[in-house]
Amino acid sequence: MFNSKLITGALAAVAMVGAAQARDQIEIVGSSTVFPFATTVAEQFGRTSKFKTPVIESTGSGGGMKLFCAGIGLEHPDITNASRRIKGKEFKKCQANGIDLTEVVIGFDGIVLANAKGAPQLELTLEQIYLATAKKVPDPNKPCQAAWCEPVKNPYQKWSEIDPSLPAKKIEILGPPPTSGTRDAFQELAMSGGSKAYPHMKKLKKTDKKMWKKLTRTVRDDGAWIDAGENDNLMVSKLVANPDAVGVFGYSFLDQNSDKIKGAVVNGTQPTFDNIAGGKYKISRSLYFYIKHAHVGTVPGIQEFVAEFTNEKAFGEEGYLVPKGLIPLPAADRDAQRKNSSSLTKLAL
């Protein structure tokens, strides 16, 4: 009967691929921030080389590391992208599974706070960002003791309560969800960075790092911070519709929507291409990818793909990744990365 034929067909197909087959296509997983850049390179690579276009999954930095470090073998990915450096724990897991890897830094990404074009220009300091977003902040009503300020539940509801120079508008921040690397970087660079304005927090970092991390990296949950999509076009329209709202996202979104939204000045610096590339803009991070050594030579095209990624015409100052929003490394660093990646220098932490 028709049905039984289909079943036999399906079973045969299952049996056929059951034995892990040779793979002629590079598999890449990892960060959604690096995704737009990796896919652009992959497409270019597929178009100009004799190899198949790599398949890229956007799993988030952490999810990518998990898949990448799971083992050696064709069912595991060859490359993982990350919007932060590999963590010690992840590196150990990779080592435990016999995975040697090479780290490649591809460029920078700025994290911007932006609001609608028609809204007043925000000029913030890292300290103010910390006060606006942290769950617990130093008590504003009690002068700090020399050694310690008692952290209290964040009392600030309006920007003007933090600093009279800021607009008397409700604090309403649309930010990336906890699974996102952008959020990790925002917490580390903007919030923890902002807390350094307080000497007692600086001291706490040395004495009780765990407590310090908890105090400075926990985002408030009283409604002033709203978990919105990450790098989402919807967020741009939400910002346009609500001039009071401030969005947190990657620089490339600001770049692509510069007619609708504008970035907040942070510590006196505009979030522009040059300021991020020059390291003047404070909330910026490096973007990475990691290559699995054991797969080089087994899966065809890995080295060629890496060469395409680290080519001047891709990640260089005038490369095709720049219009996509990547902020290139300084020239000397690019040369170093190219050398590193072509010789597959083993990463050691």
Place this chain on the structure above:
Amino acid sequence: MTDTITSMSVSAALKSPESAARLKARYRAEMRFRFYGRAAIGIAAGILIFLLSSIVYNSIPAFTQNFVGLDIELAQDKIDPNFSNDTEIIASADWQGLIKASLRREFPEVNARADKRELYDLVSSGGGDWVRDFVLDNPQSIGSVVRISVPTSDDIDLLIKGLIDRTLPESDRLVSNKELVWLDHYTAQGRVHTQFAWTLFTSGDSREPEMAGLSGAFIGSLLTILVTLAVSFPIGVMAAIYLEELAPKNRITSIIEVNINNLAAVPSIVFGLLGLAVFISFFQLPRSAPLVGGLVLSLMTLPTIIIATRASLASIPPSIREAALGIGASRLQVIFHHVLPLAMPGILTGTIIGLAQAAGETAPLLMIGMMAFIVDTPTDITSKATVLPAQIYMWANNPERAFLPKTSAAIVVLLLFLLTVNATAIYFRKKFEKRW
């Protein structure tokens, strides 16, 4: 006599003012209820119309695409220097380089490096494919200068469609003043024209909005749904027939029944986790393949099919079974000759509802790697593929502005796909429908 008296007293009672008031109140209650009902339908219809019309409205720009005619010098030494006439050698020529040369010839005054880059951005970075296809179709054109239409870059496309306002100051505009001048040069000569965007249907995914299409995701969806149908339909119908018609009614079968009903309410992401653990980790099936996607979705669809099949089997009147048994048919003959054909319309409806649900599903496919950037169109159920809803999600996340209308267009295509599936179901249901 007594009849007239009662009817008279009743009619007298009905004419009393109290009664009239009560009657009025009852009519009013009915009127109110009707109004609430209409309001409910009106609100639901309004939301649907708003949703659909906003999606369709937003999608309109994605169905057209702008091209610019470039005079391209198809120099022999740049394309096929050794006169090999080998398509492979011709196909690997630097087509984008020819486009750049044509732009430079058109605007010889552009010399600065940054300006040149901006000039090259006028046309799509995939425009070379159009030149290549033209030359492969017309090999005799090598050696001459030919006007070939290549797609404009996404920002220029949006500008021509009016989605980027050219009256804005340059700093707020994604297209620079220089680019406007260059574009106007071509427009003045009538070399910019709008076409139906076939790319949307013929090409696979791309990071360049003007090159991105749905063909990969569409084929991926189709393959996935076929696997789902092939696995879940026979298993689901067989299980339902056994449970409804043959299984003894005891504790074990009732436990199975309760579990099937519960399974229908399990969040779909759970099936994805299960699929990851069983099909990919244990059976070592390939990641991102329609085979695995179809298997995962059939797990999700099975309960729907089983429940629908059982319900439609139960709705066949017992007289039909008894008549068949009465003239000597076996249990199996009763089921396959009489009950099953009569229940078919209901079974098909249930199956289609299940499949339509599966076709719109993304969460379980995320776990098994079908939410991925895949350029090549899949050819079989083991090649890497993505599906339409996953494609919609990925396009919605792309920063380029031109992906916004593309996303809406993809939603329209998905809706049409589902509509076609449902229409087919209705057609088959009507065809098989029998009355007794």
